[in-house]
Amino acid sequence: MSPSSAPPFPESLAAALGERFGARFSRGESVRLQHGRDESVHAPQPPDAVVFAESTGEVAEIVRLCRDHKVPVIPYGAGSSVEGHLLAVRGGVSVDLSGMNQVLAVHAEDLDATVQAGVTRKQLNEALKGSGLFFPIDPGADASLGGMAATRASGTNAVRYGTMRENVMALTVVLADGRVIRTGGRARKSSAGYDLTRLFVGSEGTLGIVTELTVKLHPVPEAMSAAVCAFPGIDEAVRTVIQTIQMGVPVARIELLDALTLTAINRFSKTTLPERPTLFFEFHGSESAVAEQAGLVQQIAGERGGENFQWAIRPEERTRLWQARHDAYLACLRMKPGGKAFPTDVCVPISRLAECIAETNEDLRRVSIPIMLFGHVGDGNFHLVVLVDPASEKEMAEAEWINERVVERALAMEGTCTGEHGIGLGKRKFMLREHGEGAVDVMRALKRALDPDDLLNPGKILP
Numbered sequence: 001m002s003p004s005s006a007p008p009f010p011e012s013l014a015a016a017l018g019e020r021f022g023a024r025f026s027r028g029e030s031v032r033l034q035h036g037r038d039e040s041v042h043a044p045q046p047p048d049a050v051v052f053a054e055s056t057g058e059v060a061e062i063v064r065l066c067r068d069h070k071v072p073v074i075p076y077g078a079g080s081s082v083e084g085h086l087l088a089v090r091g092g093v094s095v096d097l098s099g100m101n102q103v104l105a106v107h108a109e110d111l112d113a114t115v116q117a118g119v120t121r122k123q124l125n126e127a128l129k130g131s132g133l134f135f136p137i138d139p140g141a142d143a144s145l146g147g148m149a150a151t152r153a154s155g156t157n158a159v160r161y162g163t164m165r166e167n168v169m170a171l172t173v174v175l176a177d178g179r180v181i182r183t184g185g186r187a188r189k190s191s192a193g194y195d196l197t198r199l200f201v202g203s204e205g206t207l208g209i210v211t212e213l214t215v216k217l218h219p220v221p222e223a224m225s226a227a228v229c230a231f232p233g234i235d236e237a238v239r240t241v242i243q244t245i246q247m248g249v250p251v252a253r254i255e256l257l258d259a260l261t262l263t264a265i266n267r268f269s270k271t272t273l274p275e276r277p278t279l280f281f282e283f284h285g286s287e288s289a290v291a292e293q294a295g296l297v298q299q300i301a302g303e304r305g306g307e308n309f310q311w312a313i314r315p316e317e318r319t320r321l322w323q324a325r326h327d328a329y330l331a332c333l334r335m336k337p338g339g340k341a342f343p344t345d346v347c348v349p350i351s352r353l354a355e356c357i358a359e360t361n362e363d364l365r366r367v368s369i370p371i372m373l374f375g376h377v378g379d380g381n382f383h384l385v386v387l388v389d390p391a392s393e394k395e396m397a398e399a400e401w402i403n404e405r406v407v408e409r410a411l412a413m414e415g416t417c418t419g420e421h422g423i424g425l426g427k428r429k430f431m432l433r434e435h436g437e438g439a440v441d442v443m444r445a446l447k448r449a450l451d452p453d454d455l456l457n458p459g460k461i462l463p
């Protein structure tokens with residue numbers, strides 16, 4: 001159902017929200033449009049109204065009012081999702097949580113912090129300066145932590161520090177009927193009942209709205225070193241990654257970028273990196289451990305034809321290097337002016353990574369549109385940025401074909417249709433293929449139990 005075919009927005013609800021929230025309630029076209037689009041190729045679908053919430057209690061009020069009027073509610077963080085997670089497919093109210101941006105507590109001695117959902121990862125790390133601690137989950141975009149929990153985000157540091165699943169300890173969640181619950185706690189382990197925290201992490205706002213989180217923090221390493229190394233071919237680069245992981249080298253990050261991505265980065269970031277398949281590494285630990293890890297990886301890479309190791313030890317050099325990596329998505333967009341990105345990602349067991357990427361590269365040679373490959377290959381996760389003109393049926397068909405091919409290949413290799421982007425609208429059709437009818441039926445039962453009227457971010461995840 002599209003917003004145009006959804007029931008008219010109840011004027012009684014508009015009046016109630018306007019009276020309660022004043023200027024923080026908006027039905028303006030520009031505000032609605034901003035909250036009805038993300039970084040995906042999906043056409044914008046704006047909500048009927050937007051409310052800017054500032055507390056858990058206010059979110060609960062909004063949800064109760066919308067429930068009474070049977071109007072959908074869509075949580076909104078930073079708008080950086082790439083699978084249509086926040087599109088208002090049935091109209092409704094977008095609840096903007098960006099104003100809930102307080103770091104509520106930092107327990108340095110326990111290595112955890114409690115924050116409101118609108119706090120971004122950069123904001124949290126800024127607040128941690130001087131504490132000797134940091135929050136490692138880094139999806140590239142300066143996403144909100146609530147949104148990162150909702151999509152089970154990860155990023156470049158996942159190979160060492162894990163994903164949001166491993167780093168969220170507790171949540172405050174507003175349910176579909178307006179009740180507020182607290183899941184988990186600050187203890188490092190518990191055997192007390194169902195693990196509700198993990199249920200809501202990755203639920204994409206379809207089971208409840210996350211308003212507060214307690215997350216793990218990690219000590220800032222004594223030493224850090226980063227490096228870039230180019231390879232004669234992508235297979236040699238991938239096999240270097242596999243050998244590094246299988247030998248148990250505790251690298252913090254291993255990122256793969258193909259030659260076309262390096263071309264895009266050089267143009268965008270004004271760098272002069274070799275335009276060949278390239279690995280970005282980072283090592284964390286004591287000075288001696290970092291030197292040992294770096295030396296071992298350099299030896300492994302050298303045996304696979306890796307050369308021209310460029311080291312970045314000083315903080316400003318590392319920042320410049322990783323900024324170039326994080327700019328890859330924007331850099332890729334510049335390769336097709338006026339085009340849109342059709343991003344997709346998959347994750348496979350590390351032993352199948354080389355095979356999966358090699359077969360994917362064979363497919364890429366069969367299409368006419370520019371496609372860049374890069375990813376967090378240390379945990380078997382890679383991305384394709386497919387550049388298309390959304391008005392071109394031919395280009396969209398090619399993009400859909402590539403998406404289908406890479407997902408089917410990953411599933412055949414006992415992988416997943418998405419390592420970190422999430423399902424949203426874009427990958428619902430793969431849920432049955434990945435999980436089977438029985439498991440999807442259990443997911444539907446959970447959705448019905450917690451949201452019987454299907455008002456929380458409807459149309460997402462479940463086929």
